[in-house]
Amino acid sequence: MCGIIACVGDSDDAVDELLVGLENLEYRGYDSAGLAVKNGGDPAVFKRKGEISRLKDVLADETPSGGLGIGHTRWSTHGPPTDANAHPHTGCGDRVAVVHNGIIENHGALREELRARGHVFDSDTDTEVIPHLVEEHLAEGVSPETAFRRTVRRLSGSYAVAMLVEESDAVYATRSGSPLVVGVDDGEYFLASDVPAFLDFTDDVIYLDDGDVVVARPDGHVITDLDGNAVERTVQTVDWDPEDAGKGGYDHYMLKEIHEQPTALRQTLRGRVDAQTGEVALEDFPPGTFEDVSRVQFVACGTSYHAGIVGARLLGARDVPARAFLASEYATSPPPVDGETLVVGVTQSGETADTLAALRRARAAGARTVAVTNVVGSTAARECDDALFIRAGPEIGVAATKTFSSQVVSLTLLGERLVRDVTGSRSDDVEELFAALSDLPGQVQQVLDYTKARRVAKRYRDSDAYFFIGRDTGFPVALEGALKFKEITYEHAEGFAAGELKHGPLALVTPETPVFAVFNGRDHEKTLGNVKEVEARGAPVVAVATDDDEAAFEHAETVLTVPETHPDVAGVLANVQLQLLSYHAADLLGRSIDKPRNLAKSVTVE
Ligand code: F6R
Numbered sequence: 303m304c305g306i307i308a309c310v311g312d313s314d315d316a317v318d319e320l321l322v323g324l325e326n327l328e329y330r331g332y333d334s335a336g337l338a339v340k341n342g343g344d345p346a347v348f349k350r351k352g353e354i355s356r357l358k359d360v361l362a363d364e365t366p367s368g369g370l371g372i373g374h375t376r377w378s379t380h381g382p383p384t385d386a387n388a389h390p391h392t393g394c395g396d397r398v399a400v401v402h403n404g405i406i407e408n409h410g411a412l413r414e415e416l417r418a419r420g421h422v423f424d425s426d427t428d429t430e431v432i433p434h435l436v437e438e439h440l441a442e443g444v445s446p447e448t449a450f451r452r453t454v455r456r457l458s459g460s461y462a463v464a465m466l467v468e469e470s471d472a473v474y475a476t477r478s479g480s481p482l483v484v485g486v487d488d489g490e491y492f493l494a495s496d497v498p499a500f501l502d503f504t505d506d507v508i509y510l511d512d513g514d515v516v517v518a519r520p521d522g523h524v525i526t527d528l529d530g531n532a533v534e535r536t537v538q539t540v541d542w543d544p545e546d547a548g549k550g551g552y553d554h555y556m557l558k559e560i561h562e563q564p565t566a567l568r569q570t571l572r573g574r575v576d577a578q579t580g581e582v583a584l585e586d587f588p589p590g591t592f593e594d595v596s597r598v599q600f601v602a603c604g605t606s607y608h609a610g611i612v613g614a615r616l617l618g619a620r621d622v623p624a625r626a627f628l629a630s631e632y633a634t635s636p637p638p639v640d641g642e643t644l645v646v647g648v649t650q651s652g653e654t655a656d657t658l659a660a661l662r663r664a665r666a667a668g669a670r671t672v673a674v675t676n677v678v679g680s681t682a683a684r685e686c687d688d689a690l691f692i693r694a695g696p697e698i699g700v701a702a703t704k705t706f707s708s709q710v711v712s713l714t715l716l717g718e719r720l721v722r723d724v725t726g727s728r729s730d731d732v733e734e735l736f737a738a739l740s741d742l743p744g745q746v747q748q749v750l751d752y753t754k755a756r757r758v759a760k761r762y763r764d765s766d767a768y769f770f771i772g773r774d775t776g777f778p779v780a781l782e783g784a785l786k787f788k789e790i791t792y793e794h795a796e797g798f799a800a801g802e803l804k805h806g807p808l809a810l811v812t813p814e815t816p817v818f819a820v821f822n823g824r825d826h827e828k829t830l831g832n833v834k835e836v837e838a839r840g841a842p843v844v845a846v847a848t849d850d851d852e853a854a855f856e857h858a859e860t861v862l863t864v865p866e867t868h869p870d871v872a873g874v875l876a877n878v879q880l881q882l883l884s885y886h887a888a889d890l891l892g893r894s895i896d897k898p899r900n901l902a903k904s905v906t907v908e
Pocket of ligand 1 (some may be wrong): 603604605606607648649650651652653654657700701702703785786789903905
């Protein structure tokens with residue numbers, strides 16, 4: 303996700319203000335931090351891998367000063383967290399310094415082109431093409447502003463960019479698909495990914511639109527479109543408490559992260575899928591990557607395990623033998639593995655000890671390994687043969703939310719690559735599946751906009767226990783719904799395969815135990831049969847179903863509705879309703895939602 307900040311003023315304290323801004327943006331990424339400050343000549347660049355405290359140590363020795371600066375806190379997407387990959391990036395000389403949030407999709411082609419003209423790159427990042435391009439345009443003799451505009455025209459993907467140039471007293475910035483706001487104070491400007499970055503200094507804000515170009519100097523600012531036509535943007539005053547601002551106005555990180563899912567999913571999908579042609583393009587996995595694979599094993603814990611079950615089911619249904627294993631069990635009693643086995647470690651953090659142990663065991667037994675993770679540079683990403691990054695952005699709340707959705711979508715894409723390589727043909731329903739993936743971010747937004755989860759949570763708040771059922775891809779969603787519920791409400795909650803109810807758990811079902819039934823469009827009649835069993839024992843049923851599902855409406859006391867989609871991704875939508883249900887139930891109980899008792903975000907012991 304990354305956070306960017308810039309300060310424009312005529313005092314000498316840009317460094318202090320940038321550091322405050324970076325600390326306020328740390329929730330957007332904390333792999334590395336850096337800044338560039340200008341005091342007359344070249345921008346002076348300071349950057350370090352790791353948390354902001356490491357950058358501060360460097361600055362304590364160097365004590366740079368200046369009124370103009372840019373800063374960055376990184377959440378890695380291209381290249382591991384290293385000093386070289388930290389922002390700001392410069393070109394071949396030190397004339398231009400750039401910070402960037404987003405993904406430059408055509409960076410590979412631009413890099414090749416620039417290399418052919420003699421440019422030398424210092425980092426693995428997509429960002430570094432920007433200062434090199436600006437540098438070339440400056441060499442043609444145009445102004446920094448023109449060089450910036452010409453460069454921005456060459457970029458495709460999502461970006462918010464801020465730039466310093468040697469011969470200018472301005473910060474140049476633009477956005478397209480990534481956030482950028484302007485803070486306005488007396489004789490001073492701030493540019494940042496998010497308002498909290500500069501709330502300590504000003505609460506007057508200009509919200510920019512995609513395509514806006516800002517040139518800010520100590521004595522004024524100009525906002526234009528990419529062609530240089532002036533655009534009007536009004537200054538608004540926000541009334542946020544700086545303490546809560548990192549939560550973007552939400553009461554908890556968990557709620558904020560639930561609401562970030564449409565954006566996270568767009569990031570996960572960006573440049574990887576073409577719904578028209580059914581093509582899948584995964585950076586490190588070109589066609590043929592998995593030709594030697596004959597079976598797939600997913601290893602993971604908790605929420606990531608539930609995503610792994612979805613992944614295994616998608617493959618199984620398309621004739622690729624696949625199974626999901628709890629990593630802790632896999633490590634102690636592993637199934638047969640050989641050189642044709644692909645073991646996929648699904649892990650948000652990339653640091654979960656049980657998952658790492660399972661992956662190491664698999665590698666030692668000769669399997670090929672892939673990490674599906676949110677954290678570039680994590681142990682899983684480094685130790686596995688390959689990594690697929692889910693690009694959900696940092697998740698602060700202990701309960702995994704947006705990362706589950708991004709894991710499921712990433713595994714769906716990886717799954718299609720595997721199906722093609724292993725079976726020699728694409729999935730029969732690939733057009734429908736990819737169209738559903740493309741629609742998914744918008745449909746998640748619909749769920750967020752129209753949910754009545756809080757009302758449902760209120761209605762059943764005094765129950766004895768909470769059960770969740772589903773079948774096929776609805777089964778892992780039932781498990782995930784129950785995990786989230788117990789994790790943050792501390793109430794008793796269990797998830798079952800719908801068909802298993804009658805083999806034991808039905809004994810627990812009473813009028814005081816609501817049952818949440820996930821309908822995902824497959825085997826509808828059978829799930830309905832299970833709902834009727836529950837109904838007959840007097841338990842209230844809450845269905846998660848589409849709004850034209852007459853049978854669900856007939857048999858459930860309440861329905862949490864989701865838009866119609868492909869059954870393989872329907873679970874993502876149902877899960878968003880269940881995330882909201884858990885969140886509101888926990889909120890009504892006054893629980894410590896972002897840091898539930900006894901739990902940690904990253905579990906680094908076996
Ligand atoms: C639940 C939750 C945990 C994690 C599990 C694995 O909300 O967050 O169950 O899913 O500890 O963590 P990662 O994915 O980092 O390996």
